[in-house]
Amino acid sequence: MDSLTQIVLGAATGEVVLGRKVGNKAMLYGAIAGTIPDLDVLVKNFTDTITATEAHRGLSHSIVFCVLAAPLLGWLVNKIERKANLGWKPWAWLFFWGLFTHPLLDVFTTWGTQLFWPFDLRLAFNSIFVIDPFYTIPFLGCVIWAMFLNRKSAQRRKVNWAGIIWSSCYLLLTLVLKSIVHGKFEKALEDKGYSYSEISTRPAAFNTILWNGNVDARDAYLISDYSFFDTQPIEFERFPKNRAQEPNYEPQQAQINLKRLIDISQGWYLMEQKKNTWFFYDLRFGRIPVSDSEQNFVFAYELDQTNETLIATETEKDFDNVDFILEKLWERIKGN
Known part of the structure; x- marks a missing residue:
């Protein structure tokens, strides 16, 4: 879910755990806990698009992370909040539930959450939009x-x-x-x-x-x-699908990277060639209208074979016409 929603859920969870003892500080640290798992988006600043996409909602959204991070964060906050005189365990319990409820909520969305990391199992109920x-x-x-x-x-x-x-x-x-x-x-x-x-x-x-x-x-x-x-x-x-017309990348690493994209999309994908460039569309997130007669897939990747590997770059989303998009969405919600 979006950051605001996770902050709200984390704050409410913190209130349940320690609200009576520390008041609004429980909400504050709960909100921080609810934000921490999504810091995995920072990975994209240090690696390629495919690796960053695989990492999103991975380790940081797992039960393993909750169990390991909660005591460390509880110990740290106990040092900061010495006047509360609670010890590290109550703070660790707050952080555990703040961290754990974050991926539980994300499971209801579309992306897929590796709650049971390191097992390669992404849970996605596909029942609520991220906002x-x-x-x-x-x-x-x-x-x-x-x-x-x-x-x-x-x-x-x-x-x-x-x-x-x-x-x-x-x-x-x-x-x-x-x-x-x-x-x-x-x-x-x-x-x-x-x-x-x-x-x-x-x-x-x-x-x-x-x-x-x-x-x-x-x-x-x-x-x-x-x-x-x-x-x-x-x-x-x-x-x-036109699978037979898809590009046949010869270097093994290029083939591996294409398969990684396919795995990310859970097999729901299309590929299209525009001029000399191939594009990979992840179908799971639907389409957005760009004109009265045209819609684009929300998640698209431009593919570029460089030397022995395949580089995927997520195409920029054009939200300059957000009023048009919302208008079309509202019209469709009202029925056909």
């Missing part, structure tokens, strides 16, 4: 409200727990909505007589009313969307 105001804003309101209440008051605990309960119930609701949407896509495919091997669904940006769907139809992908306000049948756009 969802319906999850974050009520939760944030509860946390801010609790900040201004007496640390020992029952009302403070109730308000903080209200935010946690709301956010947890909303996450469960997204799973229910996803199940309903999956059934809608299955029915649409059955009605049209399409043969397929797999369906992947996820909510569109900022909401859980409009959903995107990718269908693996063996030699092609069928891509569509569905809003709970739709009145017309689901229609699919066909994208041929």
